[in-house]
Amino acid sequence: MAATPELFLLITCVNSRWHAVASWTWDAQDETCGICRMAFDGCCPDCKYPGDDCPLIWGACNHSFHLHCILKWVNSQTQPHCPMCRREWQFKA
Amino acid sequence: MDADLEALDALTEGNLQQIIESWECFCTGTDSFLSGDLSVAADSDEYAASVRALSHYGLTRLVGDHFLQALEESFRKNAVSKFWKSFNPSSDKTAASTVSSFSNVISLMSQEGSEEMLTASLEEICMEKVYQEKLLSILLNSLLSEGDVASELEDYISTLLPRHQLMVSSVLHSTLPQPFLGILRLYFRKILEELSSMITGECEDGYEASVDSGVGFTCKSDMASRAGAMEIEEVYDQSVTLKNNELIKNIGKLVRDLRSLGFTSVTEDAYASAIFSLLKIKVQYLAGDDYRSPVLESIKEWIQAVPLQFLNALLGYLGDSAGHEDSNSGLKSPLASLPTCYPGIDMPSEELVRWQLRLEYFAYESLQDLRIAKLFEIIVDYPDSSPAIEDLKQCLDCTGQHSKLVDSFISSLRFRLLTAGASTNDILHQYVSTIKALRIIDPTGVFLEAVGEPIREYLRRRKDTIKCIVTMLTDGSGGSATGAGNTGDSLLEELNRNAENQESADYDDDLVTDDKQAWINAMRWEPDPVEADPARGSRNRRKIDILGMMVSIIGSKDQLVNEHRIMLADKLLNKSDYDIDSEIRTLELLKIHFGESSMQRCEIMLNDLIDSKRTNSNIKVSAAKATQIDAKQDEGDMSLEVFDATIISSNFWPPIQAESINVPVAVEELLSDYARRFHEVKAPRKLLWRKNLGVVKLELQFEDRALQFTVSPVQATIILKFQEQASWTSKNLAAAVGTPVDILNRRISFWVSKGILVESPGSDSDDHIYTVVDEMSETNRNGLAKGTLEDLSANDEEGEGSLASVEEQLRKEMTIYEKFIVGMLTNFGSMALDRIHNTLKMFCIAEPTYDKSVQQLQSFLEGLIAEEKLEMRDGMYVLKR
Ligand SMILES: [Zn+2]
Ligand SMILES: [Zn+2]
Ligand SMILES: [Zn+2]
Numbered sequence: 010m011a012a013t014p015e016l017f018l019l020i021t022c023v024n025s026r027w028h029a030v031a032s033w034t035w036d037a038q039d040e041t042c043g044i045c046r047m048a049f050d051g052c053c054p055d056c057k058y059p060g061d062d063c064p065l066i067w068g069a070c071n072h073s074f075h076l077h078c079i080l081k082w083v084n085s086q087t088q089p090h091c092p093m094c095r096r097e098w099q100f101k102a
Numbered sequence: 103m104d105a106d107l108e109a110l111d112a113l114t115e116g117n118l119q120q121i122i123e124s125w126e127c128f129c130t131g132t133d134s135f136l137s138g139d140l141s142v143a144a145d146s147d148e149y150a151a152s153v154r155a156l157s158h159y160g161l162t163r164l165v166g167d168h169f170l171q172a173l174e175e176s177f178r179k180n181a182v183s184k185f186w187k188s189f190n191p192s193s194d195k196t197a198a199s200t201v202s203s204f205s206n207v208i209s210l211m212s213q214e215g216s217e218e219m220l221t222a223s224l225e226e227i228c229m230e231k232v233y234q235e236k237l238l239s240i241l242l243n244s245l246l247s248e249g250d251v252a253s254e255l256e257d258y259i260s261t262l263l264p265r266h267q268l269m270v271s272s273v274l275h276s277t278l279p280q281p282f283l284g285i286l287r288l289y290f291r292k293i294l295e296e297l298s299s300m301i302t303g304e305c306e307d308g309y310e311a312s313v314d315s316g317v318g319f320t321c322k323s324d325m326a327s328r329a330g331a332m333e334i335e336e337v338y339d340q341s342v343t344l345k346n347n348e349l350i351k352n353i354g355k356l357v358r359d360l361r362s363l364g365f366t367s368v369t370e371d372a373y374a375s376a377i378f379s380l381l382k383i384k385v386q387y388l389a390g391d392d393y394r395s396p397v398l399e400s401i402k403e404w405i406q407a408v409p410l411q412f413l414n415a416l417l418g419y420l421g422d423s424a425g426h427e428d429s430n431s432g433l434k435s436p437l438a439s440l441p442t443c444y445p446g447i448d449m450p451s452e453e454l455v456r457w458q459l460r461l462e463y464f465a466y467e468s469l470q471d472l473r474i475a476k477l478f479e480i481i482v483d484y485p486d487s488s489p490a491i492e493d494l495k496q497c498l499d500c501t502g503q504h505s506k507l508v509d510s511f512i513s514s515l516r517f518r519l520l521t522a523g524a525s526t527n528d529i530l531h532q533y534v535s536t537i538k539a540l541r542i543i544d545p546t547g548v549f550l551e552a553v554g555e556p557i558r559e560y561l562r563r564r565k566d567t568i569k570c571i572v573t574m575l576t577d578g579s580g581g582s583a584t585g586a587g588n589t590g591d592s593l594l595e596e597l598n599r600n601a602e603n604q605e606s607a608d609y610d611d612d613l614v615t616d617d618k619q620a621w622i623n624a625m626r627w628e629p630d631p632v633e634a635d636p637a638r639g640s641r642n643r644r645k646i647d648i649l650g651m652m653v654s655i656i657g658s659k660d661q662l663v664n665e666h667r668i669m670l671a672d673k674l675l676n677k678s679d680y681d682i683d684s685e686i687r688t689l690e691l692l693k694i695h696f697g698e699s700s701m702q703r704c705e706i707m708l709n710d711l712i713d714s715k716r717t718n719s720n721i722k723v724s725a726a727k728a729t730q731i732d733a734k735q736d737e738g739d740m741s742l743e744v745f746d747a748t749i750i751s752s753n754f755w756p757p758i759q760a761e762s763i764n765v766p767v768a769v770e771e772l773l774s775d776y777a778r779r780f781h782e783v784k785a786p787r788k789l790l791w792r793k794n795l796g797v798v799k800l801e802l803q804f805e806d807r808a809l810q811f812t813v814s815p816v817q818a819t820i821i822l823k824f825q826e827q828a829s830w831t832s833k834n835l836a837a838a839v840g841t842p843v844d845i846l847n848r849r850i851s852f853w854v855s856k857g858i859l860v861e862s863p864g865s866d867s868d869d870h871i872y873t874v875v876d877e878m879s880e881t882n883r884n885g886l887a888k889g890t891l892e893d894l895s896a897n898d899e900e901g902e903g904s905l906a907s908v909e910e911q912l913r914k915e916m917t918i919y920e921k922f923i924v925g926m927l928t929n930f931g932s933m934a935l936d937r938i939h940n941t942l943k944m945f946c947i948a949e950p951t952y953d954k955s956v957q958q959l960q961s962f963l964e965g966l967i968a969e970e971k972l973e974m975r976d977g978m979y980v981l982k983r
Contacts, residue, residue, distance in 0.1 A: 022821075024800070029745070050753045
């Protein structure tokens with residue numbers, strides 16, 4: 010393209026500040042918690058705020074639940090097992 | 103007559119002779135009496151004897167009737183025509199034409215001494231009447247001196263005096279010339295005006311004038327003690343002496359004369375109408391167009407000070423104000439409950455109390471009509487106009503003519519407010535002022551309901567209503583487009599503050615609290631409506647009112663909450679700092695009104711911002727440490743120092759439109775760096791970037807200046823592409839930015855409008871070429887000069903927010919019902935809106951429950967029509983085939 014020099018005038022950005030937006034996810038295999046049926050990226054019925062306040066926890070079997078949900082479940086049983094696969098429940102190391 | 107006939111049968115020749123002689127003597131005597139020669143009666147007994155003789159022969163009735171007739175003839179001939187002549191100067195005929203009569207009156211009254219003329223003529227005709235009465239009493243004496251008079255004759259004789267009185271009054275009434283009533287009225291009016299200016303003028307001008315004016319006032323007040331010259335009591339102190347006033351004496355005499363002539367009601371009408379017309383003028387004068395000070399009290403004071411004092415003095419002079427002596431029996435209910443005292447009047451007569459009630463009612467009605475006619479302006483002026491509103495309330499409480507207010511106000515609303523030209527914000531502001539103002543007038547809300555309905559109905563038809571309501575409730579700064587509302591304070595804030603104020607002080611009126619005020623407050627008290635929740639105090643109910651009426655425009659609380667959530671999300675995502683103090687405050691207020699659970703999602707959104715701020719600074723600290731250790735930052739790269747992020751819990755935010763873009767490489771690197779660090783801090787959580795959301799601040803350098811812009815990431819990405827290349831075709835640029843061409847064209851228009859880029863047609867008809875503007879060319883320089891101030895924000899693009907609009911969201915929610923609706927229409931053929939609504943309500947009770955309003959359904963069905971799935975025939979929805 011044959012052009013006069015002015016056409017090659019470029020924008021010069023001397024300063025910029027970028028404020029971006031992201032959403033977070035627990036990146037679990039399932040959408041919802043198998044115990045309370047609430048979304049993993051939401052929170053368990055006992056919690057007000059999702060995220061740090063209501064964390065997810067994985068079992069040795071690789072099933073995940075809201076921490077608060079599985080604790081309740083585990084405490085209610087003498088021989089705790091995973092509600093999903095019935096294997097003995099152990100927290101993933 | 104029977105007695106007379108019997109007597110006639112028994113007559114002898116001699117008797118007859120005596121009768122004839124006596125009759126002649128009687129007639130001549132009567133004539134000479136009437137010509138004014140009283141000597142006949144005084145000197146001789148002959149007249150009396152003839153009367154007795156005639157009476158003896160049973161001719162008493164004949165004598166009496168003849169005598170009365172003679173009196174009437176004489177009265178007509180001598181007194182009446184002369185009397186009327188003085189009131190009808192233009193024409194001697196009594197039936198003066200109505201057209202000229204008024205001007206006659208004016209000309210008569212404007213003449214000097216017309217009052218004297220009236221008084222003198224009245225005096226003259228009264229004297230004539232008194233003279234006739236005297237003659238009549240001579241006759242009566244003669245008739246009664248006969249000895250024992252048969253009782254029926256005695257009855258007859260006793261009617262003669264009343265018959266004479268009747269004759270006088272009926273002769274005068276039957277010959278009454280037109281202007282006379284007008285003259286009387288003007289006469290009283292003039293006197294009253296004189297009195298009014300005497301009484302009210304006095305307190306303004308000082309006492310000297312009144313003392314000098316020679317009205318005979320005795321000034322009780324010490325001259326030194328009247329520093330505050332407006333003290334009403336002092337006026338009353340003086341008014342006490344009104345009874346002795348010359349003016350009152352004259353009027354009293356005049357009224358008495360008129361009464362004695364049988365003009366009692368005519369006279370009362372005349373001074374009544376004079377009083378009322380003066381009162382009306384006074385009300386108009388005091389009310390004026392000033393709504394910021396109360397006038398009702400001064401009107402009432404004036405009524406006390408002028409017309410009532412006048413009436414009291416007049417009635418007192420005439421001696422028929424019964425209340426003075428037999429006080430308690432005359433004082434029945436209406437007064438007993440009135441707290442008003444009559445300054446200077448010890449014990450008001452029943453008559454006076456009646457007058458007061460009449461006058462006050464008239465004043466209330468006049469003021470009420472004046473205020474109602476201007477209610478629209480008054481409400482625009484609210485709360486400054488609250489004194490006028492308080493006055494109006496009192497008036498309406500007395501007259502009960504609230505429906506007048508409703509009709510008149512609705513028609514002015516339709517004419518002045520509910521028009522295409524008025525902005526939704528203005529309508530809402532007037533609506534709120536209307537609620538506030540009418541709530542004072544009508545605490546039960548019945549009339550407010552009637553007045554509010556047309557506004558609500560109109561607002562429901564406007565698309566931006568919900569948005570405006572939410573803005574008005576939650577946003578103090580940007581809310582009022584015309585600046586009508588007080589800036590910096592949201593409606594919620596105001597409602598809340600009022601509620602708090604009412605807890606500490608019951609009434610924040612600036613009126614002094616004295617006994618009177620206490621009484622007014624007591625009158626103001628209204629019981630809570632029966633249907634009100636007893637758990638809520640009446641104060642709480644007041645606060646709920648406005649909000650409730652705002653919600654009732656929208657239809658449901660949920661819609662308002664939802665709209666607020668969408669707007670809040672938009673606001674939060676466009677923040678470049680994490681400053682959410684005012685949003686938190688608003689949320690707290692909304693929680694009070696709508697309940698904590700309704701606001702749960704908003705609370706999480708705000709909490710996200712708080713968390714984001716903390717996480718953001720943690721990440722930056724860790725990044726700074728890392729750079730110190732590595733110390734291998736490429737110069738020219740962007741660092742995390744100029745990067746921030748908001749991290750949202752997307753499940754609790756409104757649906758967000760995903761628009762993929764290829765942000766500049768440097769930014770892309772920052773994003774992954776940031777995400778990695780997030781994952782380190784918050785494992786196992788991960789970040790998903792919403793690249794089209796956020797805020798970018800850019801400072802672009804031009805030859806002679808730098809310009810700052812606050813734009814969206816897409817707009818930033820677009821303009822930064824021109825760092826690499828001065829000219830782009832829209833297709834190439836769209837591919838580079840990673841966005842569809844139509845979106846690119848929409849977004850890039852911002853830079854064109856700012857004069858940074860210029861658009862030219864490309865080789866292809868739907869391809870455009872965008873080029874950086876050559877600053878040296880004159881035309882563009884102008885274009886640029888226009889919008890060069892420091893911060894050019896791109897956030898006000900027309901509703902092109904990144905969040906799904908309410909309609910889109912509603913559409914999503916409604917889509918579930920589409921198959922129900924199609925199924926219904928397949929079965930029923932055609933259905934009206936209401937029927938579809940009701941059927942959905944009936945059948946969709948399982949999850950998801952149908953909970954939409956008719957309006958929402960309607961807008962959804964309109965969408966289906968636009969998609970050519972349905973059509974509308976005769977107001978019914980049918981399936982499109
Ligand atoms: Zn759970
Ligand atoms: Zn929890
Ligand atoms: Zn398992």
